[in-house]
Amino acid sequence: NAGVTQTPKFQVLKTGQSMTLQCAQDMNHNSMYWYRQDPGMGLRLIYYSASEGTTDKGEVPNGYNVSRLNKREFSLRLESAAPSQTSVYFCASSALGTDTQYFGPGTRLTVL
Amino acid sequence: SQQGEEDPQALSIQEGENATMNCSYKTSINNLQWYRQNSGRGLVHLILIRSNEREKHSGRLRVTLDTSKKSSSLLITASRAADTASYFCATDWRTSGTYKYIFGTGTRLKVLA
Numbered sequence: 001n002a003g004v005t006q007t008p009k010f011q012v013l014k015t016g017q018s019m020t021l022q023c024a025q026d027m028n029h030n031s032m033y034w035y036r037q038d039p040g041m042g043l044r045l046i047y048y049s050a051s052e053g054t055t056d057k058g059e060v061p062n063g064y065n066v067s068r069l070n071k072r073e074f075s076l077r078l079e080s081a082a083p084s085q086t087s088v089y090f091c092a093s094s095a096l097g098t099d100t101q102y103f104g105p106g107t108r109l110t111v112l
Numbered sequence: 113s114q115q116g117e118e119d120p121q122a123l124s125i126q127e128g129e130n131a132t133m134n135c136s137y138k139t140s141i142n143n144l145q146w147y148r149q150n151s152g153r154g155l156v157h158l159i160l161i162r163s164n165e166r167e168k169h170s171g172r173l174r175v176t177l178d179t180s181k182k183s184s185s186l187l188i189t190a191s192r193a194a195d196t197a198s199y200f201c202a203t204d205w206r207t208s209g210t211y212k213y214i215f216g217t218g219t220r221l222k223v224l225a
Contacts, residue, residue, distance in 0.1 A: 004154070033212075042116075042200060043155070043215040058212065090154055099143055099204065101213065103154030 001026055004104035006091050012110045013081045021076040021107050023091030030096040032074035033058075034066060036087040037106075043090065049074055051096075081111045116144075116201045116216030124222045131188040133219040135201030136181075142204050144177060145213065146186050149198045158186075158199075191223045 004025045013019055025032065030051045035043040035058075045058030049068040063085060065077045074093075078085060088108050092101040116137045125131050135144070143162045147155040161168045161177045161184065168175045174187040188195055198220050202213040 035215075040217060042217040045212060045214070048212060059214070092155075099145060099160055099213075100157045101155075103156070105154050106152075 003027065004091055004093055004102050006089075006104035006107050008107060009105070010108050012112065013078075014112050015082060017081050018077065018079050019081065020078075021089055021091075021109075022073070023075065023104060024073045025091075025093040025102070026072065027093060027095070027102065028071070029093035029102070030071070031094045032068065033092040033094075033101065034064075034074070034076045035090045035092065036060065036085075037090060038087050046076065046089075078109075081109075083111045085109065086111045116203050116214060118199070118201055118216045118219045120219060121217070122220040122222070124224065125191055127191060127193055127223055127225050129191055131191050131195070131221055131223070133186050133199055133221070135184045135186070135216055137184075137201075137203045137216075138182065139203075141179075144175075144184050144204075145202045146173075146175060146184075147200045147202060147215075149200065149218070151197070155200065188221075191221075193223050193225045195221060196223045197221060 007022045033048045034046040037043050044060045047066040049055045052071045067075045088106045090106050091104040094101045145160045146158045149155045159170045172189045177184045198218045200218045202215045205212045
């Protein structure tokens, strides 16, 4: 089992460009999450999906969109990247009715 | 706003010593978790303690929870160089039956060999 995988590992964008961060899990988990981690700020929840077909906003959703493509995959899209979105992005998943989250290795995004 | 705040922000100890880090939170919780993050990696779940529990052990880890003070502590006994990492507490935030968590800012632990 690969667990939670994320692509790409690194990305550099120019202001105004768009891109999609991909996340997939092979643990048959119902819930999936996108976080961003900035220095000294801990992790902040961007969006989450409690189950296939549903998505909801987290703490910092502005500037992002998500798609729960199927039970395995949950993507995060930046339509028009801004320097303030420079961060490390983590995807996580959890099984139905449980609290433990499993994290991917992260995507380091720099917006110039 | 952050629900959990860890202190200290950074901690440096010698191998074999114990490391204690604390987490304070603001609102009522159902449970609290601790995670570890090695440099450049994703977070790894360490332990979960429920609001009706006061103490929990897992190997060299001991977690306490004081709901009256809205605080938790993580003790790592007989620390090793491999324990060098950042440690985060996460408190639950539940709406519409969905499990969501708010993470603190973390404690950076350095264990010197």
